[in-house]
Amino acid sequence: MNTNNPFELFDLEPCIHMNRAQLDKAFQRIQLLYHPDKHACPIDKQAALTLSAKIAKQYAALKTPLGCLNAILKLHSLDTIEDKTNNDMEIMQEIFAMQEKLIDLKAKDDTAGIKQLSYALAERIAAIESAFMLAHENNNTSELKKQAIRFSYFIKFQKNIA
Numbered sequence: 001m002n003t004n005n006p007f008e009l010f011d012l013e014p015c016i017h018m019n020r021a022q023l024d025k026a027f028q029r030i031q032l033l034y035h036p037d038k039h040a041c042p043i044d045k046q047a048a049l050t051l052s053a054k055i056a057k058q059y060a061a062l063k064t065p066l067g068c069l070n071a072i073l074k075l076h077s078l079d080t081i082e083d084k085t086n087n088d089m090e091i092m093q094e095i096f097a098m099q100e101k102l103i104d105l106k107a108k109d110d111t112a113g114i115k116q117l118s119y120a121l122a123e124r125i126a127a128i129e130s131a132f133m134l135a136h137e138n139n140n141t142s143e144l145k146k147q148a149i150r151f152s153y154f155i156k157f158q159k160n161i162a
Contacts (some may be wrong), residue, residue, distance in 0.1 A: 016065045028057060035052060036048040036049040104116060132148060
């Protein structure tokens with residue numbers, strides 16, 4: 001069992017949005033197999049406890065889109081997005097323009113405008129996700145990094161709208 005690859009561990013295809021029911025079912029199945037309470041020997045119990053904790057950590061990572069994205073980056077031996085700093089001026093300008101627009105819409109109490117901005121942002125994120133998954137399929141590490149950083153910025157901005 002490869003506990004370093006959460007997709008392999010849970011027998012799921014790499015993607016940014018995991019099917020939560022499938023992930024939960026896979027997690028429960030694996031935890032039943034390797035649960036520490038199944039072992040009487042203290043050494044085996046400790047080993048199972050360590051394994052169980054690692055399984056739980058991988059499960060938690062796949063519960064969020066950013067966690068899935070980071071897991072895919074690791075499949076390509078790339079650093080996670082939290083480990084990266086990047087000053088992609090094009091993205092920074094796009095995010096800055098959206099932030100200014102959001103501030104203006106909130107000041108005007110324009111809920112319809114905020115909703116429209118939210119939809120536009122969701123479409124932008126979907127396009128980034130598609131580009132990221134295409135880069136994954138083509139093993140294009142430079143494009144993976146680029147799209148991962150974009151995804152991170154836009155997901156963080158999306159939280160400001162909610």
